[in-house]
Amino acid sequence: MESTVPELPEVETVRKGLLTHAVGRTILQARQLHPRGLSPKSISGLSAIEGAKIIDVRRRGKFLWFVLDRPLVLAAHLGMSGQFLINPADLRHTRASFRIRKGLKTSELHFKDQRTFGWVSVEETRDGIPTCVQAIAPDIFESAYDQGAVIANIKRRKVSIKTAILNQNIVSGIGNIYADESLWLAKVHPEKIAENMNTKDISRVLESAKEVMLKAIEVGGTSFDELYINVNGESGYFDIALNAYGQEGKPCPRCGTLIRRIKFANRSSHFCPKCQRR
Ligand SMILES: [Zn+2]
Incomplete structure (x- = not known):
């Protein structure tokens, strides 16, 4: 089998996991651990989102973004092998890490990516859509999807x-x-x-x-x-x-x-x- 990359269903499953394990948490610390972990289009380093609370995690196609309680989002693309893991035992391939807390419970959210085509990025939004997603068409499951226009x-x-x-x-x-x-x-x-x-x-x-x-x-x-x-x-x-x-x-x-x-x-x-x- 040739190499496979995450498509919409895989990314949607990641999003659902993040709704359970990341939404409602405050980002105590955000660190970039690999030069390619952060997109060159990111408007700032990850420290810009420290102290922010994660309000929601949204998706369009294969793009994910964390909605924060400030006018910035943390966007992410899994590339060919990206994963989000909570408290991983194995720290290899971690490209960015986020210490998140809810109440007394602190967890480590890791963005891992062996092949380094994935990235995270701090971005602004327009009409609720991050900069990197502006040119991406709505996917089949969105209310903004217009099948007549697509055909x-x-x-x-x-x-x-x-x-x-x-x-x-x-x-x-x-x-x-x-x-x-x-x-x-x-x-x-x-x-x-x-x-x-x-x-x-x-x-x-x-x-x-x-x-x-x-x-x-x-x-x-x-x-x-x-x-x-x-x-x-x-x-x-x-x-x-x-x-x-x-x-x-x-x-x-x-x-x-x-x-x-x-x-x-x-x-x-x-x-x-x-x-x-x-
Ligand atoms: Zn046949």
């Missing part, structure tokens, strides 16, 4: 449908795994050109994306550990049954034809050549 946007594109749904400026949160799974469920070939597709087929792709990600969120929600806010450790992904992604050479669960893998736009795409015709 119209996709229909204007001369790119493949897969490239379109991976574009975070059109709809956010869909990565390579859930894109392949959504296209398989919708019976749409990944290389179909977006502008040649009808509204009904594009709509089915988006509805399928919602369905597969919702299923993954449900799985993630049941696999919590007391200590681990995040469950995307070694394997990176929840234990969900994949129908297409990574299934090259295995029978399609719908028709038995062998799943194929093709490479375009620097990515692998997995699909059933019978169910998903060009």
Whole structure:
């Protein structure tokens, strides 16, 4: 299996964990422990959020942000391997640490990231959205998501449908795994050109994306550990049954034809050549 990165369901599960383990706490100390732990776009060092209380944790696509009781947020992106952990025994790969307290109970919240593509960042907001998220389109689960507008946007594109749904400026949160799974469920070939597709087929792709990600969120929600806010450790992904992604050479669960893998736009795409015709 090629390397996997957290997608919307994994990030949503992290957010839910943070709602339980971080919201309502005051940040006593915030420390950057690796040069790449803090985004170069951060408007200040982490000490700017010391003393702040965490009011909420929000998400758009794969971006998270901690809402504070001051006009700044702590934004975060898990990159390829980021995790938030409470009181970890193993301190390797910690890029930033936060001592948080509620009442008499003090905990250490660690941002760990082996591959260092993830980051945290102190940012301002506009209309409640951090600077780094301004250009990111709403994801399928947000009230701000407008499916009609997204379909119209996709229909204007001369790119493949897969490239379109991976574009975070059109709809956010869909990565390579859930894109392949959504296209398989919708019976749409990944290389179909977006502008040649009808509204009904594009709509089915988006509805399928919602369905597969919702299923993954449900799985993630049941696999919590007391200590681990995040469950995307070694394997990176929840234990969900994949129908297409990574299934090259295995029978399609719908028709038995062998799943194929093709490479375009620097990515692998997995699909059933019978169910998903060009
Ligand atoms: Zn099939």
